[in-house]
Amino acid sequence: MARTTSSRGRGPATGRTSAQLGDQTIIRGEGGETHQIAGGDVPVLTTQQGAPVADDQNSLRIGRRGPTALEDFHLREKIFHFDHERIPERVVHARGFGAHGYFENYGALADITRADLFQRPGEKTPAFVRFSTVAGSKGSPDLARDVRGFAVKLYTKEGNWDLVGNNIPVFFIQDAIKFPDFVHAAKEEPDRGFPQAATAHDNFWDFISLNPESMNMVLWIMSDRTIPRSLRFMEGFGVHTFRLVNAAGKSTFVKFHWKPKLGMQSVVWNEALKINGADPDFHRRDMWDSIQSGAFPEWELGLQLFDEAFADKFAFDVLDATKLIPEEEVPIRRVGRLVLDRCVDNFFAETEQVAFGTGNIVPGIDFSNDPLLQGRNFSYLDTQLKRLGSANFTHLPINAPKCPFHTLQQDGHMAFINPKGRVNYEPNSWGGAAGGPREAPDKGFNSYPAEEQGQKLRIRSETFADHYSQARQFYLSQMPIEQSHIAAALTFELSKVETLAIRARMVGHLLNVDEALAKKVADGLRLKEMPKAAEPARAVDRSLKPSPALSLIGNAAGTFKGRKLGVLISDGVDAALLAALKAAIDAEGAVIKLVAPMVGGVAASDGSWIAADEKIDGGPSVVFDAVAVLLSAEGAALLVDEASARDFVADAFAHCKFIAHTAASMPLLAKAGVAADTGIVELRTASDAAGFVAACRQLRFWDREAKVKRV
Numbered sequence: 001m002a003r004t005t006s007s008r009g010r011g012p013a014t015g016r017t018s019a020q021l022g023d024q025t026i027i028r029g030e031g032g033e034t035h036q037i038a039g040g041d042v043p044v045l046t047t048q049q050g051a052p053v054a055d056d057q058n059s060l061r062i063g064r065r066g067p068t069a070l071e072d073f074h075l076r077e078k079i080f081h082f083d084h085e086r087i088p089e090r091v092v093h094a095r096g097f098g099a100h101g102y103f104e105n106y107g108a109l110a111d112i113t114r115a116d117l118f119q120r121p122g123e124k125t126p127a128f129v130r131f132s133t134v135a136g137s138k139g140s141p142d143l144a145r146d147v148r149g150f151a152v153k154l155y156t157k158e159g160n161w162d163l164v165g166n167n168i169p170v171f172f173i174q175d176a177i178k179f180p181d182f183v184h185a186a187k188e189e190p191d192r193g194f195p196q197a198a199t200a201h202d203n204f205w206d207f208i209s210l211n212p213e214s215m216n217m218v219l220w221i222m223s224d225r226t227i228p229r230s231l232r233f234m235e236g237f238g239v240h241t242f243r244l245v246n247a248a249g250k251s252t253f254v255k256f257h258w259k260p261k262l263g264m265q266s267v268v269w270n271e272a273l274k275i276n277g278a279d280p281d282f283h284r285r286d287m288w289d290s291i292q293s294g295a296f297p298e299w300e301l302g303l304q305l306f307d308e309a310f311a312d313k314f315a316f317d318v319l320d321a322t323k324l325i326p327e328e329e330v331p332i333r334r335v336g337r338l339v340l341d342r343c344v345d346n347f348f349a350e351t352e353q354v355a356f357g358t359g360n361i362v363p364g365i366d367f368s369n370d371p372l373l374q375g376r377n378f379s380y381l382d383t384q385l386k387r388l389g390s391a392n393f394t395h396l397p398i399n400a401p402k403c404p405f406h407t408l409q410q411d412g413h414m415a416f417i418n419p420k421g422r423v424n425y426e427p428n429s430w431g432g433a434a435g436g437p438r439e440a441p442d443k444g445f446n447s448y449p450a451e452e453q454g455q456k457l458r459i460r461s462e463t464f465a466d467h468y469s470q471a472r473q474f475y476l477s478q479m480p481i482e483q484s485h486i487a488a489a490l491t492f493e494l495s496k497v498e499t500l501a502i503r504a505r506m507v508g509h510l511l512n513v514d515e516a517l518a519k520k521v522a523d524g525l526r527l528k529e530m531p532k533a534a535e536p537a538r539a540v541d542r543s544l545k546p547s548p549a550l551s552l553i554g555n556a557a558g559t560f561k562g563r564k565l566g567v568l569i570s571d572g573v574d575a576a577l578l579a580a581l582k583a584a585i586d587a588e589g590a591v592i593k594l595v596a597p598m599v600g601g602v603a604a605s606d607g608s609w610i611a612a613d614e615k616i617d618g619g620p621s622v623v624f625d626a627v628a629v630l631l632s633a634e635g636a637a638l639l640v641d642e643a644s645a646r647d648f649v650a651d652a653f654a655h656c657k658f659i660a661h662t663a664a665s666m667p668l669l670a671k672a673g674v675a676a677d678t679g680i681v682e683l684r685t686a687s688d689a690a691g692f693v694a695a696c697r698q699l700r701f702w703d704r705e706a707k708v709k710r711v
Contacts, residue, residue: 047077055458059177059371063454064461065319068176068374075177079375082180083382089138090387092183093149095197096132097231097284098351099291101340103127103154103301109335112252112305113244115364117156118335126155126402129340130354131231131283134166135186136197141280143272144197145226145489150236150258151356152338155402158443162360163256164376168225169237171321172214174464176375182207182214200496209505212467212534215513216322219471222489223482224266224552229625230286232297232562233265240358240373241318243366243448244305251448253311253318253368255325257302257332263557265699267622269489271655274622282623288343295562295589296341302332315541316470317463321372323470326547350398355384366448390414406437468512469541475514477550481702487517491524504531512540553702560696561589566624568595568616568648570635574662575604578630580686581660584693595619595648597639605632617644621652626696628660628683629668636667646672653680654708656700660692677704 045053053074060072068075085091102124109118117125132149133140148167153160172182185207188194195201199221208214220226228234236258244252267275275282290297304325306318316323344350357380358373367373384393390413393399408426410418423436430436475483490510494503503525510518511533522530548554565585569578585592596602596612604610613619616639621627629649631639639645649672652659660681661669674680679701681692
């Protein structure tokens with residue numbers, strides 16, 4: 001990039017240092033702020049070889065915004081050890097679900113990239129996608145509040161391209177050298193082994209409170225984005241800035257987006273807790289059922305394309321992974337669709353053994369100098385070697401390219417593809433096929449010839465110094481109901497933190513985001529006094545306009561397609577009414593599930609027998625997107641004193657779901673504490689069914705939330 005840091009005027013370089021003054025440890029934060037922590041003599045941090053470490057916050061790079069140096073032995077050792085900490089499950093993203101599918105290209109993109117998969121309209125490229133949670137183990141529940149991994153392996157005709165992303169477009173840290181620290185802090189505390197799949201503990205918030213670069217991500221993870229209703233209803237992001245390079249060698253910067261065709265949707269926190277108890281495999285089951293039924297999940301691939309001129313004038317550094325580019329500034333160009341149409345044949349062989357890596361790119365796609373991306377490129381091979389036991393993990397069918405491939409690599413543990421003949425080196429003088437594969441300068445991958453200069457040093461660019469402005473922009477971009485969820489999530493998480501000073505430090509950071517938000521959290525924690533605002537490394541830009549594209553609720557899809565309606569039925573259920581409701585749901589492209597006192601089923605009003613999908617205590621309303629209560633008078637009398645039936649209705653009401661009911665069902669609704677509102681719809685005749693399904697397209701009746709008590 002042509003931009004120089006000296007022209008930006010961003011204040012002092014960031015990075016953290018510590019010093020010992022008597023019995024106080026002074027920690028200097030990213031923005032130059034200091035924190036005093038009591039303690040005796042603190043030992044000097046060293047490498048495993050005993051060499052003292054001068055800077056544990058920044059990797060070694062060439063120039064302030066240049067690439068990471070391969071000679072950075074401290075980064076190498078730190079990442080190497082981190083990559084080998086778990087046997088055999090992944091250190092992060094351990095709990096996953098994978099599926100096969102394809103990417104279909106919409107049109108030729110030769111003007112911006114030579115990447116083969118983007119050259120021919122309508123061409124389909126095989127794909128494998130693995131969704132995952134980050135913090136929990138393989139046995140953790142699906143609805144933990146967590147970032148979701150969204151990793152896509154595309155088997156192109158010129159090799160495998162891995163777009164290894166998340167469902168959030170920004171990240172916690174700016175430099176890969178901090179990744180082990182961040183994950184260690186987020187994971188269960190090492191002296192006790194809990195909490196599992198949760199960040200509501202001292203270590204995580206202590207780390208965050210001392211690393212204000214994480215504040216943008218904190219607002220995202222405390223939003224509803226981290227408790228998605230389904231993997232099918234969430235976005236995916238490549239996070240980093242990459243390059244696209246065309247055949248003429250021209251480079252265009254790009255950020256990758258996956259946009260779900262069915263729109264976005266999340267659950268509320270109390271609902272997530274109950275789903276984890278009712279069905280800890282909720283997301284896995286949802287994906288499995290959708291694919292098996294032929295309702296294939298789809299996303300569109302979107303590109304945010306920009307050049308050096310935009311990068312130079314943009315308010316933030318495009319190499320900073322804690323920042324995004326609002327869609328209002330750089331619109332998203334949709335260039336193809338991803339369809340998942342086949343479940344795996346064997347979970348271990350495919351979902352567990354699949355190996356992704358950000359370094360797996362193809363001609364026409366290249367890296368930027370994003371220091372987090374540079375470190376990730378370095379790290380993934382270590383990870384796969386530890387998990388899969390051999391450098392030959394690429395021989396596994398799920399990881400092998402589907403195009404012809406030829407290497408001179410040989411031997412090693414579990415090698416079952418070796419070069420034939422005498423040649424295992426290059427160059428060689430053997431002609432023809434006997435000489436083995438050769439380079440192809442005209443077709444092969446060539447890195448974009450970016451010019452780099454600068455001193456070799458450990459430092460953070462001044463252009464990375466603004467830690468609060470985009471966090472503020474994200475918060476102000478949310479609908480009021482979403483803002484209340486963020487405040488509630490922060491209050492809940494920090495209430496689990498035992499150390500008062502950590503709670504206060506976090507509120508001090510929130511004051512730089514939004515004073516009203518900070519006050520809500522401080523009041524929720526009952527802090528005796530409001531702390532001072534944290535001193536920012538760079539003044540907060542309060543002029544940034546809200547980005548409507550960042551709101552979940554503000555961008556609702558306006559459809560109930562792909563969702564589930566749970567219908568509570570009993571003996572004597574109105575057969576015509578149930579049939580009409582089923583027809584309306586089928587026409588919408590949604591799913592209906594029948595819940596009954598006993599799973600065997602019920603006798604309907606016309607004498608027919610209707611089998612149930614779930615027994616009442618096994619099919620709670622939390623696993624559905626809307627509910628209907630179609631009881632006969634006798635059925636209502638039977639269930640009015642049944643706790644699971646009352647919970648079915650009460651939870652649906654508390655979680656702001658649309659509820660349909662018959663007049664005969666009113667005793668159960670009354671016993672459950674349901675108060676009438678326009679999200680409660682009485683079905684008098686079969687013709688009312690279509691109107692109820694149309695109302696369900698709003699997904700939630702949010703006007704109710706202020707009137708109900710939520711946890």
